[in-house]
Amino acid sequence: MATTTARRPAVAGNATLLARLGAAWHALLAVGLALGAWSVSQADWAQRDGLRPLATALIGLGAVWSVAAAALLLRPDRRGRLLSLGLNYVLSVGCLLALLGTLGLYSGLDIVASRFYRWAWLLIGVLAGYLIASIGDRYLHAPRTQAAYHRAGRWVMLGTIAVLLLAMGLPQGLIGLLAGLRQLTALALLAGLLLCGTAFWLLWRPQAARAFGAGSRDAEALNGYLFIGPNLLGFLLFFAGPLLFSLWLSLTNSDGFRAEFVGLRNYVNIFSLEFAGLEHSGQRASEVLSPGFVELNRFGTTIIGAKDRLFWIALWNTVVYCFWVTLLSVVPALLIATILNSKIPGMTFFRAIYFIPSIAGVVGVAVIWKWLYNSNIGFLNYGINQLIGVINLLPGVALDPVNIPWLASQQTALASIIIMAAWQLLGFNTILFLAGLQGIPNDVYEAATIDGASTWQRFRTMTLPLLAPTTFFVVTTTLITTLQVFSEPFVMTPPPGGGPNNATLTAVLYLYQKGFNRFEQGYAAAVAWVLFLFIFAVTLVQFRLQRRYGEM
Amino acid sequence: MQRRFAWLSLLAILSLALAACGGTPAAQPTSAPAAEATTAPAPTAAPTTAPTAAPAPTAAPTTAPVAGEAITLRWRTRPDNQAEIDVYQTISNDLDAEFDNITLVYEPGGSETASYQDVLKTELAAGTAPDVFWIPGTDIADFATRGLILNLRDLADADAGYNDADFYPGPMFHLTYNPETGKTGEALWGLPRDVSTFALYLNLDLLEQAGAPDPRELAAAGKWDWDAFVETAVAVNNLGGDIKGFGMNAWWANPGLFINSAGGGFFNEERTACALDTDESVAGLAFASRLYNELKVAVPYGEDSEPPFLAGNVGMFLNGRWATPGTRAGATFDWDVVEVPAGPGGARSWLFWGAYVVNANTAHPEESWALIRALTRADTQGKISALGANIPSRVSDEAIAAFLTFTPPENNQAFINSLENDPAVEGPLWAGSWPEFDNSTQAKFTAVLNGDLSIEDYKATVCREANLAAFGQ
Incomplete structure (x- = not known):
């Protein structure tokens, strides 16, 4: 009891000291961050891509966070410790990453990789060391000899690695590091790393946890966050960050170099449609549509105009492509999977055959199909004409040879790409269905057979319902894949893709053209978000249907 | 043991990271960004005349590489094949040896289909x-x-050896245009690497088989016009089977050739609005449409015509000088080239060109200037021209004389004649967006040439949509 009484003041004293130190640090940090936010708001470089308000807000948020941490630490409140730990962790990692960038680590990695390829043969030494150590295993009866061999092997391996590191530029790296650290930016980042790291360590220690009255739940939460920290930061940096940044871009007129906030103008342009009546069906669109609108389509005496006609064409093409590719790659896949699921000799071979197109690269496959589709020297027209030749052997038949411009005609171009894509996706979907079919217990079928169910009845009333989760997965992934179609029309039609006459222009190809051919990154980002919402809505509908189907 | 292994692994990773700090990456542009973008006013006048004056002798660059600290300059072109990459690499090595303190790093960019410009823009950003x-x-x-x-x-x-007039005036008109004043001759955005013109690549075996007159003889006699061209195309096409009389690829310049030769053009005189709906321009496209939809003598528009031509299935293939290396390598028949046929507006080929330019963020503008001066020297251009892919951009008798020796084709003069026959100059759009214009009009050209859009509907809509897309009007 006396001991406990004696320790309490110490803990309280620690807490007070830590709280004051932490609050002072965070007050300083808040001032620094506020100054940083102000300086960014004035900086020219931040003007690019409209980064200025975004960066200012982000750094300002850090300042507010720091103020909150300081206030809570002074109480002292355990939430202050949590806020402080979080901020110091993020700042230390940020300083470390920026420091590595300033020291040229990221660009230097490429060079290290190329040097590694050059000197990789040195790794033979490691193998040699391993073999030497292995020889020692033969001397079980002579421990000294065995240990000597082991030691020699280890040194050979270590020596080889040391030589390899020297060859790969370790000394130059050390010199580069020292030279890099002479830069003011690098020194500031190093100081930031050390300060934030120290603050984090001081508050992380069990003594600090006790001093702030942190319970096991706090410790558990902190351990959990620290454990997922690298992944979470990666997710925020490389996924959520760019995602939100693209949302911001979609509200600007960014051309990749400069940006101004334009609000919802990009979205308004995308969705601007105008319906007008025509005096007669042949009337010119320019006579009835407002300036800025071009004809999208006409139905009888009604004309639809759009500010961004290409977006609607691209969306329509994407939907058509998605529908047909899904239909042609899912239904046949189910049938093929059912056949492949039977126990007939040679089925393994056929499973592999059907799967091969799926493992081939899309671009390679597209290039091959482009040649197959060539109207003049392509195998497809050649094959059709050979068939016509055979048919013409029949008495009274005289069919003309065909010269179908598969990819050059706007009537056939999209269909040609659909056929190719369905062919390529078919195998993958087949394998998924096959896995689903093999998960259905055989005794269910046996019971149904005993009850007198026919093959069709078994398929309709048992296979299809039991396969519903697989079907849902296959349809969802196929839909998402096809709604994002890009490579096929990009490769198979003349640059910049999407021809002829926009017949194969798809939503992703359109946003690529806007963003990269025409320097309209802001507009492209808006198209991307519209496409995202579209895919999200389609998937949501599917989920609902799946739920309802599952309940039936 | 495991602990020791873990520590060793960590040490190795840290060592590798440390080694990366000492890497010597290629020099990155570091200086301040260039001036603010400006809204470009209209040019004062588009060039219409091709160079006909006697070419001036070429001068060697006098801007010597700056002495002092060794620097690295990265440079890039868009090569079409490995042979071109090899030539540029050799040139880079030779110039590297010439420059005392400059290390040149040549980076072959992707081809046109690999989105060369898109990658470049991303890297610039x-x-x-x-x-x-x-x-x-x-x-x-x-x-x-x-x-x-x-x-x-x-x-x-500041470079005494440099003179704008050393290069063909068509490209230099655009390269010296100052968007702030709207006057040409005031700025310099780069130097033309090469020029090229269109010609018809002929499958002489097919022409002979069809009994068609030799277009080269017709051209020499001044009788190579649209009527003769159609007769030849029809005669070859009548051979039947997969044989086609004519072929061209799907991009703006091909329909543009017929538009120019009919006396029309893409833009108005000031290059501030579309002029594809003038009677002359429409007549040009209508002629091309006739080849595809009425006479049906052409490889479908939108298909790559080069493979069927190289396979010996096409009588006349319209393309630029850059198609020569592929034809040399791939054609197994007797072939040559001839000037483009004359339409109502003359035989107006295009004058294609591209330029070496300097990154606005380069840390070494003087050295970069020295490099592009060296890259556009007569001897350097000669090495590239020897490949057969292009024509030197210098107005020089020497350069042309050397170019004429790079055979086959025997009739290299056809390209030079096109240069001297008032070609329409490929050019940028200072007052609008070229990619938007290209995209809008290409769809229309395709629709007309594939028979999906009547020429009347084309005339009524092409400029309305192109002006809206490219000029915002």
């Missing part, structure tokens, strides 16, 4: 683009008005 790079003539305005390339006028004025 990321600040990792090379110091010097090549871009097509149509892209100059886009890059210049966004402040992505340097105005080299001051450097050129």
Whole structure:
């Protein structure tokens, strides 16, 4: 009891000291961050891509966070410790990453990789060391000899690695590091790393946890966050960050170099449609549509105009492509999977055959199909004409040879790409269905057979319902894949893709053209978000249907 | 043991990271960004005359590499094949040996289908683009008005050996255009790497088989016009089977050739609005449409015509000088070239060009200028021309004389004749967006040539949509 009484003041004293130190640090940090936010708001470089308000807000948020941490630490409140730990962790990692960038680590990695390829043969030494150590295993009866061999092997391996590191530029790296650290930016980042790291360590220690009255739940939460920290930061940096940044871009007129906030103008342009009546069906669109609108389509005496006609064409093409590719790659896949699921000799071979197109690269496959589709020297027209030749052997038949411009005609171009894509996706979907079919217990079928169910009845009333989760997965992934179609029309039609006459222009190809051919990154980002919402809505509908189907 | 292994692994990783700090990455542009983008006013006049004056002798660059600290310059072109990459690499090595303190790093860019410009723009945005790079003539305005390339006028004025007139005036009109004043001759956005014109690549075996007159003889006699061209195409096409009389690829210049030869053009005189709906321009496209939809003598528009031509299935294939290396390598028949046929407006080929430009963010503008001066020297251009892919951009008798010796084709003069026959100059759009214009009009051309759009509907809509897309009007 006396001991406990004696320790309490110490803990309280620690807490007070830590709280004051932490609050002072965070007050300083808040001032620094506020100054940083102000300086960014004035900086020219931040003007690019409209980064200025975004960066200012982000750094300002850090300042507010720091103020909150300081206030809570002074109480002292355990939430202050949590806020402080979080901020110091993020700042230390940020300083470390920026420091590595300033020291040229990221660009230097490429060079290290190329040097590694050059000197990789040195790794033979490691193998040699391993073999030497292995020889020692033969001397079980002579421990000294065995240990000597082991030691020699280890040194050979270590020596080889040391030589390899020297060859790969370790000394130059050390010199580069020292030279890099002479830069003011690098020194500031190093100081930031050390300060934030120290603050984090001081508050992380069990003594600090006790001093702030942190319970096991706090410790558990902190351990959990620290454990997922690298992944979470990666997710925020490389996924959520760019995602939100693209949302911001979609509200600007960014051309990749400069940006101004334009609000919802990009979205308004995308969705601007105008319906007008025509005096007669042949009337010119320019006579009835407002300036800025071009004809999208006409139905009888009604004309639809759009500010961004290409977006609607691209969306329509994407939907058509998605529908047909899904239909042609899912239904046949189910049938093929059912056949492949039977126990007939040679089925393994056929499973592999059907799967091969799926493992081939899309671009390679597209290039091959482009040649197959060539109207003049392509195998497809050649094959059709050979068939016509055979048919013409029949008495009274005289069919003309065909010269179908598969990819050059706007009537056939999209269909040609659909056929190719369905062919390529078919195998993958087949394998998924096959896995689903093999998960259905055989005794269910046996019971149904005993009850007198026919093959069709078994398929309709048992296979299809039991396969519903697989079907849902296959349809969802196929839909998402096809709604994002890009490579096929990009490769198979003349640059910049999407021809002829926009017949194969798809939503992703359109946003690529806007963003990269025409320097309209802001507009492209808006198209991307519209496409995202579209895919999200389609998937949501599917989920609902799946739920309802599952309940039936 | 496991603990020791873990520590050793960590040490190895840290060592590798440390080694990366000492890497010597290629020099990154580091200087301040270029001037603010400006809204480009209209040019004063588009060039219409081709160079006919006697070519001036070429001068060697006098801007010596700056002495002092060794620097690295990265430069890039858009090669079409490995042979071209090899030639550029050799040139880079030779120039590297000439320059005392400059290390040249040649980076072959992707081909056109690999989106050369798109990659370049991304690198420019990321600040990792090379110091010097090549871009097509149509892209100059886009890059210049966004402040992505340097105005080299001051450097050129300080270079005693440099003269704008050493190069063909068509490309130089656009390359010296100042968007702020709307006058040409005031700026310098780069130097033309090469020029090229269109010609018809002939399958002489097919022509002989069809009993068609030799287009080269007709051209020499001044009788190579649209009527003769149609007769020849029909005669070859009548051979039947997969044989086609004519073929051209799907991009703006091909329908544009017929539009130009009919006396029309893409833009008005000031290049501030579309002129594809004038009677002359429409007549040109209507003629091309006749080849596809009425006479049906052409490889479908939108299909690559080069493979069927190389397979011996096409009598006449319209393309630029850059198709020569492929034809040399792939044609197994007797072939040659002839000038494009004359339409009502004459035999107006295109004058294609591309230019070496300097990254606005380069840390070494003087050295970059020295490099593009060296890259456009007569001897350097001669090495590239020997490949057969292009014509030197210098107005030089020597250069042309050398070019004529690079056979086959025997009739290299056809390309030079096109240069002298008032070609329409490929050019940027200072007052609008070329990619938008191209995209809008290409769809219309395709629709007409594939028979999906009547020429009347084309005339009524083409400029309305193109003006809206490219000029915002």
